[in-house]
Amino acid sequence: xxxxxxxxxxxxxxxxxxxxxxxxxxxxxxxxxxxxxxxxxxxxxxxxxxxxxxxxxxxxxxxxxxxxxxxxxxxxxxxxxxxxxxxxxxxxxxxxxxxxxxxxxxxxxxxxxxxxxxxxxxxxxxxxxxxxxxxxxxxxxxxxxxxxxxxxxxxxxxxxxxxxxxxxxxxxxxxxxxxxxxxxxxxxxxxxxxxxxxxxxxxxxxxxxxxxxxxxxxxxxxxxxxxxxxxxxxxxxxxxxxxxxxxxxxxxxxxxxxxxxxxxxxxxxxxxxxxxxxxxxxxxxxxxxxxxxxxxxxxxxxxxxxxxxx
Amino acid sequence: xxxxxxxxxxxxxxxxxxxxxxxxxxxxxxxxxxxxxxxxxxxxxxxxxxxxxxxxxxxxxxxxxxxxxxxxxxxxxxxxxxxxxxxxxxxxxxxxxxxxxxxxxxxxxxxxxxxxxxxxxxxxxxxxxxxxxxxxxxxxxxxxxxxxxxxxxxxxxxxxxxxxxxxxxxxxxxxxxxxxxxxxxxxxxxxxxxxxxxxxxxxxxxxxxxxxxxxxxxxxxxxxxxxxxxxxxxxxxxxxxxxxxxxxxxxxxxxxxxxxxxxxxxxxxxxxxxxxxxxxxxxxxxxxxxxxxxxxxxxxxxxxxxxxxxxxxxxxxxxxxxxxxxxxxxxxxxxxxxxxxxxxxxxxxxxxxxxxxxxxxxxxxxxxxxxxxxxxxxxxxxxxxxxxxxxxxxxxxxxxxxxxxxxxxxxxxxxxxxxxx
Numbered sequence: 058x059x060x061x062x063x064x065x066x067x068x069x070x071x072x073x074x075x076x077x078x079x080x081x082x083x084x085x086x087x088x089x090x091x092x093x094x095x096x097x098x099x100x101x102x103x104x105x106x107x108x109x110x111x112x113x114x115x116x117x118x119x120x121x122x123x124x125x126x127x128x129x130x131x132x133x134x135x136x137x138x139x140x141x142x143x144x145x146x147x148x149x150x151x152x153x154x155x156x157x158x159x160x161x162x163x164x165x166x167x168x169x170x171x172x173x174x175x176x177x178x179x180x181x182x183x184x185x186x187x188x189x190x191x192x193x194x195x196x197x198x199x200x201x202x203x204x205x206x207x208x209x210x211x212x213x214x215x216x217x218x219x220x221x222x223x224x225x226x227x228x229x230x231x232x233x234x235x236x237x238x239x240x241x242x243x244x245x246x247x248x249x250x251x252x253x254x255x256x257x258x259x260x261x262x263x264x265x266x267x268x269x270x271x272x273x274x275x276x277x278x279x280x281x282x283x284x285x286x287x288x289x290x291x292x293x294x295x296x297x298x299x300x301x302x303x304x305x306x307x308x309x310x311x312x313x314x315x316x317x318x319x320x321x322x323x324x325x326x327x328x329x330x331x332x333x334x335x336x337x338x339x340x341x342x343x344x345x346x347x348x349x350x351x352x353x354x355x356x357x358x359x360x361x362x363x364x365x366x367x
Numbered sequence: 368x369x370x371x372x373x374x375x376x377x378x379x380x381x382x383x384x385x386x387x388x389x390x391x392x393x394x395x396x397x398x399x400x401x402x403x404x405x406x407x408x409x410x411x412x413x414x415x416x417x418x419x420x421x422x423x424x425x426x427x428x429x430x431x432x433x434x435x436x437x438x439x440x441x442x443x444x445x446x447x448x449x450x451x452x453x454x455x456x457x458x459x460x461x462x463x464x465x466x467x468x469x470x471x472x473x474x475x476x477x478x479x480x481x482x483x484x485x486x487x488x489x490x491x492x493x494x495x496x497x498x499x500x501x502x503x504x505x506x507x508x509x510x511x512x513x514x515x516x517x518x519x520x521x522x523x524x525x526x527x528x529x530x531x532x533x534x535x536x537x538x539x540x541x542x543x544x545x546x547x548x549x550x551x552x553x554x555x556x557x558x559x560x561x562x563x564x565x566x567x568x569x570x571x572x573x574x575x576x577x578x579x580x581x582x583x584x585x586x587x588x589x590x591x592x593x594x595x596x597x598x599x600x601x602x603x604x605x606x607x608x609x610x611x612x613x614x615x616x617x618x619x620x621x622x623x624x625x626x627x628x629x630x631x632x633x634x635x636x637x638x639x640x641x642x643x644x645x646x647x648x649x650x651x652x653x654x655x656x657x658x659x660x661x662x663x664x665x666x667x668x669x670x671x672x673x674x675x676x677x678x679x680x681x682x683x684x685x686x687x688x689x690x691x692x693x694x695x696x697x698x699x700x701x702x703x704x705x706x707x708x709x710x711x712x713x714x715x716x717x718x719x720x721x722x723x724x725x726x727x728x729x730x731x732x733x734x735x736x737x738x739x740x741x742x743x744x745x746x747x748x749x750x751x752x753x754x755x756x757x758x759x760x761x762x763x764x765x766x767x768x769x770x771x772x773x774x775x776x777x778x779x780x781x782x783x784x785x786x787x788x
Contacts, residue, residue, distance in 0.1 A: 116784070117446065117450040117472060118468050118471060118472045118743055118744065118746075119471065119472070119743070119784075120472060120473060133785065133786050133787065134787060136786075137786055137787040139787045139788075140787060204604070204605050204613075205613060205616040205617075205620075218604040218605070219604075220604055220605035220607065220608055222608045223604075223605055223606075223607040223608045223758075224607075308553075308608075309553065309554065310553075311552065311553035311607075311608070311757060311758075312553075312607070312758070320787060323750065323787075323788060324787065324788070326443050326447075327439070327443070327746055327750065328746055328747055328750070328788060329446055329450065329746075330784070333787065337787070
């Protein structure tokens with residue numbers, strides 16, 4: 058992007074500055090090279106390696122049985138009920154948790170934006186859950202809902218021996234609660250940044266014209282917040298789709314609460330079946346790409362390099 | 368300023384590099400052997416490492432590398448390193464069900480014949496079986512473990528001999544005080560339960576490393592008990608997520624009259640629930656059929672030497688020291704874990720560690736039925752069995768054919784190592 062604007066900016070005097078432009082471009086490339094190199098090394102290489110592995114039969118426990126098998130691993134994954142029930146459950150977790158996070162995050166962002174006193178304190182305290190390591194947060198909630206050690210079952214109206222993780226939907230609720238508790242601050246933070254960019258003058262003008270608070274929210278805040286909102290939604294969806302920690306801690310995928318990441322983990326780490334596991338990972342990657350594609354193309358989410366100009 | 372930073376970084380990098388190669392005391396020629404083993408609360412691992420380092424006369428020093436307390440996590444840590452041919456592992460503490468997998472993958476060395484003869488003297492056959500793969504010893508047992516039936520002497524006259532009797536007796540006492548605690552979460556503990564029921568019914572899961580047995584009638588009797596127990600009002604309310612620890616807690620809170628569990632519950636009840644402890648009784652596990660003995664599970668740790676170890680001879684010397692009779696008794700004293708040698712059960716230290724139930728432990732280990740870990744794909748098999756029977760509340764005692772077909776199908780798939788698990 059930057060090289061383009063340099064080229065465009067120096068169009069006025071072509072004969073002499075083309076040398077300078079070339080030199081600048083070379084410099085730009087050289088400055089980018091280390092970053093690009095590092096990215097290639099740490100992201101592209103593993104991704105390509107995973108794709109290569111996914112086309113092979115590789116099981117660390119049976120070293121002599123490896124070989125190229127084409128798309129067999131993909132066929133095995135895509136023909137398995139487990140994969141599709143995993144995709145369904147993961148999508149459900151993603152949609153429900155992101156929807157709740159959006160509503161709560163928006164409320165928190167508005168509160169933080171409009172807070173008259175104790176701004177710093179409010180912002181800090183809202184951010185605390187996001188600062189806690191996911192596994193730790195998952196354990197905290199796991200123990201809270203555990204029938205033996207938790208406080209939840211001592212609350213009025215809840216059966217004393219309710220086994221929260223013994224049933225699909227109660228386990229699902231706790232997983233959603235944990236996810237929402239943990240990542241709503243992230244949502245709120247992104248939305249708060251969006252709110253800060255809205256010109257206060259617009260609200261003043263609307264007030265003068267007699268617009269009520271609901272109208273101001275619907276007509277000014279929401280449309281102007283759209284770029285930030287979509288970016289926040291995109292980030293959270295991508296993140297939520299890879300949900301792993303809380304499920305791993307709470308049910309390990311039992312009670313039909315298996316997310317696709319748990320499935321990948323089982324093949325890769327427990328079974329050491331690198332071929333099958335890589336196929337699962339590549340498919341998760343494809344699904345994540347698909348979500349991003351839908352957001353960018355379908356909803357016109359501005360990716361950062363476009364500077365939100367859409 | 369910047370130069371100072373660079374120098375510091377280089378210095379740190381160099382010192383790390385030097386530290387990594389600091390494998391031997393160059394002056395004395397003493398080698399360091401790393402021992403990867405699960406953390407034990409009583410400190411036995413550290414005690415044994417110190418004893419043997421001392422006894423080696425300066426030939427080696429054992430450095431303990433502690434693994435997490437859960438078996439799945441221990442295995443993950445080990446296989447990740449071994450899969451990458453990491454040569455910084457020497458001695459490995461393996462759960463009894465990993466021998467086939469590790470040996471087949473070429474990660475552990477066969478035990479040299481001379482060492483094997485020394486370390487298997489007087490060791491229970493059932494325990495030795497867990498250390499073999501394709502008729503070769505790949506590991507050396509150091510301590511064992513098994514389950515007993517724990518019951519309330521004040522509520523139960525005579526411990527039941529069969530599962531049916533136990534369920535009846537519990538239902539007579541009622542769900543307020545008569546619950547039965549087992550392990551039926553979707554994890555390895557469920558395989559332990561299923562395997563002992565199937566073995567006690569007179570069949571087995573596998574007939575060979577790649578051959579399924581699972582005779583229909585006995586397997587259905589075993590599954591029937593599991594279904595009946597899980598659907599009974601005396602099952603623990605959290606049975607589908609129950610583990611060794613939730614079972615212990617459920618027993619200590621006075622709501623249960625029966626519990627299938629390892630011997631750690633004895634000391635736990637002693638310190639956590641003195642009232643329960645006063646009436647704590649122990650017996651051999653109940654049977655499936657009145658005329659066939661129960662088949663207690665077997666746990667514990669076997670020691671193996673990594674294929675990538677730099678000093679395998681020294682490592683096997685260290686293994687011989689670690690599993691010595693005196694050290695086995697030390698483990699019993701510090702951790703309450705039973706020895707693997709039959710003759711050690713005559714030692715007074717055992718009677719102290721297992722007051723009143725030492726003979727039950729001994730005969731349980733003697734008659735134990737190992738899980739089908741002769742299969743190098745045991746991990747697949749275990750996941751498949753867990754998936755097939757969990758949640759156990761779904762096993763319908765009136766329609767056992769469905770449960771049986773499901774189990775058999777999953778096990779067959781696992782043996783072929785096909786599909787997702």
